[in-house]
Amino acid sequence: MVSASDTTRGSTATTQVVPGRRLAYTMLDASTELDRVVDAVSTYVADSEGEVPSIVVDDIVPVVTDRGVAAARSFVTGLRGLSGVDDVVVGCSYRPEVAADVRSLFDPTGDVGSVDHPVAGALDRLHRDDPTTFGYVRRHWAEAREGLERCTRNYPQSRQVHAALSDPETTPRTLGATLSGLVRLGVLDTWGETVGSTRYDLTAYDRDRMWVVGAVLAASADETDPDGGPGTVGDD
Known part of the structure; x- marks a missing residue:
């Protein structure tokens, strides 16, 4: 898991590995450049020991609101460009205040796999x-x-x-x-x-x-x- 949030301060990434190496948790500062987040994910992909992992982004909306649509698009493109990855799944909390940005980021005809909406x-x-x-x-x-x-x-x-x-x-x-x-x-x-x-x-x-x-x-x-x-x- 890679987390970029206000719970971590400073430019140094902190990684904790649970016993058996079944889970590694890397914490980054919320202001960390998105390229560094992609690099952190890339490290896990490289160490996946012959497995083909999938990448899951819990919610892209904070990236959209904090960094903008162009940065969010570049971030997702960077994740999809990692070699040795089976799939990249991007979660999105579709709220009225970000709806226009989400519409410009994802095409419903090809980019959406599952929707939970009234x-x-x-x-x-x-x-x-x-x-x-x-x-x-x-x-x-x-x-x-x-x-x-x-x-x-x-x-x-x-x-x-x-x-x-x-x-x-x-x-x-x-x-x-x-x-x-x-x-x-x-x-x-x-x-x-x-x-x-x-x-x-x-x-x-x-x-x-x-x-x-x-x-x-x-x-x-x-x-x-x-x-x-x-x-x-x-x-x-």
């Missing part, structure tokens, strides 16, 4: 109550996110959101079904003062919640139940 409960209920709409959201959430974030209108119809896509897999109809599911998940609202086709209120679009919806769906893609619902169950 949005999972909302997805479970959508799957239970309206499996057809859930299916559209599960399949097309990434394209819907792209359209919502590229559309320049405040109150577009689904066809106008669809027009903002460069190479869509969806049609305006299937995208509209996806957007209706995202409304039910609290990602955006509909505009109440409308007749005819539904207009969506993009001024209420919640990028943070959209990221979590995508992360939950991406993480559960290989852990679905027999009916195709998300494997993670939460409570909204």
